[in-house]
Amino acid sequence: MVRDSKHRYGLDPRKGLLMHSFAGTTALITGSSKGIGQAYAHQLASRGADLVLVARSAEALEMLAAQLRETHQTRVVVLPVDLFDRAAPQAIANTLAEHGIEIDLLINNAGMGAVGPFLPRPLTPNVDSVDLNITALIGLVHSIGAGMLERGRGGIINVASVAAFQPMPFQASYGATKAFVLSFTEAIAEELRGTDIRVMAVHPGPVETSFFDTTTATLNPKAVSPERIAAKSLDDFAHGRAISFPGGRSDRAIAFISRLISRNRMARLSGNVNRRAGHDHVRDIASPTTG
Numbered sequence: 001m002v003r004d005s006k007h008r009y010g011l012d013p014r015k016g017l018l019m020h021s022f023a024g025t026t027a028l029i030t031g032s033s034k035g036i037g038q039a040y041a042h043q044l045a046s047r048g049a050d051l052v053l054v055a056r057s058a059e060a061l062e063m064l065a066a067q068l069r070e071t072h073q074t075r076v077v078v079l080p081v082d083l084f085d086r087a088a089p090q091a092i093a094n095t096l097a098e099h100g101i102e103i104d105l106l107i108n109n110a111g112m113g114a115v116g117p118f119l120p121r122p123l124t125p126n127v128d129s130v131d132l133n134i135t136a137l138i139g140l141v142h143s144i145g146a147g148m149l150e151r152g153r154g155g156i157i158n159v160a161s162v163a164a165f166q167p168m169p170f171q172a173s174y175g176a177t178k179a180f181v182l183s184f185t186e187a188i189a190e191e192l193r194g195t196d197i198r199v200m201a202v203h204p205g206p207v208e209t210s211f212f213d214t215t216t217a218t219l220n221p222k223a224v225s226p227e228r229i230a231a232k233s234l235d236d237f238a239h240g241r242a243i244s245f246p247g248g249r250s251d252r253a254i255a256f257i258s259r260l261i262s263r264n265r266m267a268r269l270s271g272n273v274n275r276r277a278g279h280d281h282v283r284d285i286a287s288p289t290t291g
């Protein structure tokens, strides 16, 4: 196992293999109070990483931190932050610097999305999703990535979605935010090619989380567990992949098919899938600003 700081999850110069170990690294995970982010926290703690947990729900983060400290002796810092705030990414970087914490792995996982037809429904959750899925994400890549650039090493995992590969009627702004994450991540990965800063996009399909809890929209019955998404995507990152499809096999197929048929046809297909799921007539059952 390679333990020196430069190759903690990189190429083993002796064996030419990529290692699975995250031991000795410090990872910052956004949206770690529940869902996929919480699963990343458990996975990384079990693989020996120290953690910085970011989300708004301070109590949930503290409970998770206590559990991880007890089970894995993980060092965990809790940062209750609202990432809708444009100043948050730099404030997080400043707080980390004040405490002398260097982030080896940034996981931009926090995300939300409006569901339902765009025009008759409130605008706010759509705009919120742009703020969280795009503005906060690029802000954190910039503010946390600056330290990686200085040290000459690091890793960034951006959680996108299979929604990134096609227009998504009835989740129109959500799909568009994830298309942004896909394009941005691929571009940054190319800018950093040849350096020891590695960047990967993760594209889950449906996952069993509370993502749809604020509306009557229901989860796809083929949804996989958040634990699977976290474990498989971390394995992919450890193997040096630039893209990860950690869910079901059909997720990769969607990305492939979207290259073969026209955008119009792809929009029609995904619109029909979302109509069948009832996303064309959802109602709110809680605050529309979270999810």
Ligand SMILES: NC(=O)c1ccc[n+]([C@@H]2O[C@H](COP(=O)([O-])OP(=O)(O)OC[C@H]3O[C@@H](n4cnc5c(N)ncnc54)[C@H](OP(=O)(O)O)[C@@H]3O)[C@@H](O)[C@H]2O)c1
Residues within 6 Å of the ligand: 030, 031, 032, 033, 034, 035, 036, 037, 054, 055, 056, 057, 058, 060, 081, 082, 083, 084, 109, 110, 111, 112, 132, 159, 160, 161, 162, 203, 204, 205, 206, 207, 208, 209, 210, 211, 212, 226, 290, 291
């Ligand atoms: N579930 C799926 O089917 C699915 C499929 C593909 C991709 N994804 C992507 O996977 C990621 C995680 O989704 P999930 O399903 O795990 O969602 P989730 O269960 O709803 O969890 C979302 C997380 O984001 C945090 N968050 C929301 N708004 C925030 C804000 N303003 N500031 C800071 N943190 C905030 C939430 O914590 P607080 O509420 O405590 O702030 C929570 O920890 C998202 O990027 C999502 O787009 C999900």
